[in-house]
Amino acid sequence: MSSHVEENYLKAIYKLTERNKDGAYTNDIAYELNIKPATVTEAIKKLGEKGLIHYEKYKAVTLTELGKQIAIKTIRKHRLWEVFLVEKLGFKWDEIHPMAEELEHIGFEELTERLAQFLGNPEFDPHGDPIPDRDGNFAKTKSIKLTGVSLNGTAVMTGIENHTTSFLQHLDKIGIKLGISITVKEIVDFDKSMLISVNGEKEVYLSQEIASNILCK
Amino acid sequence: MSSHVEENYLKAIYKLTERNKDGAYTNDIAYELNIKPATVTEAIKKLGEKGLIHYEKYKAVTLTELGKQIAIKTIRKHRLWEVFLVEKLGFKWDEIHPMAEELEHIGFEELTERLAQFLGNPEFDPHGDPIPDRDGNFAKTKSIKLTGVSLNGTAVMTGIENHTTSFLQHLDKIGIKLGISITVKEIVDFDKSMLISVNGEKEVYLSQEIASNILCK
DNA sequence: TTTAATTTTTAGGTTTGCCTAAAAATATTT
DNA sequence: AAATATTTTTAGGCAAACCTAAAAATTAAA
Ligand SMILES: [Mn+2]
Ligand SMILES: [Mn+2]
Ligand SMILES: [Mn+2]
Ligand SMILES: [Mn+2]
DSSP states (O other): OOHHHHHHHHHHHHHHHHHOTTOBOHHHHHHHHTSOHHHHHHHHHHHHHTTSEEOOTTSOBEEOHHHHHHHHHHHHHHHHHHHIIIIITOOOTTTSHHHHHHHTTOOOHHHHHHHHHHTTOOSBOTTSOBOOOTTSOOOOOOOEEGGGSOTTOEEEEEEESOOOHHHHHHHHHTTOOTTOEEEEEEEOTTTOOEEEEETTSOEEEEOHHHHTTEEEO | OOHHHHHHHHHHHHHHHHHOTTOBOHHHHHHHHTSOHHHHHHHHHHHHHTTSEEOOTTSOBEEOHHHHHHHHHHHHHHHHHHHIIIIITOOOTTTSHHHHHHHTTOOOHHHHHHHHHHTTOOSBOTTSOBOOOTTSOOOOOOOEEGGGSOTTOEEEEEEESOOOHHHHHHHHHTTOOTTOEEEEEEEOTTTOOEEEEETTSOEEEEOHHHHTTEEEO
16 A cells, blocks of 8 residues: 555544544545545554554444654654744645645654754644654643633634635634634523634634634543 | 556656657666666556556657656655755755755655745755746756867856765865866866866866866856 | 335446457568 | 668556445444
8 A cells, every 4th residue: 555545544644633632534534534434444454464453343443653653754744844834934824734744754763863953853733733752742731612712702813624725714814823813702592602702802703613723622 | 556666667758858859768767766676667557558658658758738747746846855855944955955866756746846935946056056946947047068178268157967975975075066166277188187267276186087077158 | 014115235347457369560680 | 772770669467546326244223
């Protein structure tokens, strides 16, 4: 299996296992990678033989230590390139994912480490997601959803739970980005939407759906 | 055919056609890409059907206008990434080729153009090779081999004809790099090796083999 | 605890990009 | 102009990564 394809499977399994401790299910992996379940069954059997995942028929799969390391290294590369694209090339946070999705498969350890150094060893990517260090350790980040901030409370935006282009672009449009200070001015009883003030300046209403995808500390 | 593979064929054909105006021969393409001639025959048939090359059985192939454009774009990407690796990440000129060989296949026009801008729209890569501009035009460079510089003549080093790691490393070791001023102090009658002075400072003997792979103007 | 629904796997195909061995065409020597 | 050597193509195979359709296993609902 080409390392490109392999890395995509491992990354998908990693992501799904974060959400569901049992492991990743065939159907979910297929959905994540936009392929058919039958294809996934084939692939995970091989990944199992290679010692990258724990595979048992009809069970959810989990990563072995080795598989996890590869997944994390791929995530490291992805997020470092995202920082490069935004900080050095001036792309916006909603434009970078497809490019990073390809750059993450360039596999030269030395390149990754020099890139990290060039970028100042960043700990977070442009979406606020932590960048694992060279040993695979993530910076500890215990964030809460904006919906968890109480009335008149203030919090700093540190991340997002949804990475779709439309969500990112919308946040841009209403002036919400990483690092801003958010104060909850009002929580509408009817629909739980909230009025917030951004950096003590402009105020804007957010639906509960939006607020629940904004992470703060 | 995946664009990755396709670009490699077109680049190889471009390179061979530069050397031999007739076009590229099956065997030579195979050698260039480290694959077998039978595989090449298959591939060039398909590239012909796609309108990327002119293919006729038993004849050398040449690029169509479209094929040439793709080849040149790939070369542009390759050389821009090489500049990035050397100028920004501090790699040496003998370390970058394998990485550029992968980076060149990342296919986002906007990425390429922003990278070029970030690097200051360089006209030459770290090996002295010209970087085509976004329209595919190469900077005019009529260089001569160091062996063509006459006794007591002086020239500036602008490029190399051989890109092997061992050649690059050797030049490094004896202090020969792009931009230096070379004066021919002596041409040994016996073997045509030459004694040169580098920037009017240290002197060193070069075999004819080495001298013939150094380009100057 | 059957029955029904969902999920996963198996079986059988396709395309791509590579291979080896052998045949055919072309080029080079005698 | 033959004979020989070289190059290119054809023929037949293989593994990877995908697919659809159908069977089998598991899970959820009656
Ligand atoms: Mn991303
Ligand atoms: Mn990200
Ligand atoms: Mn190169
Ligand atoms: Mn180069």
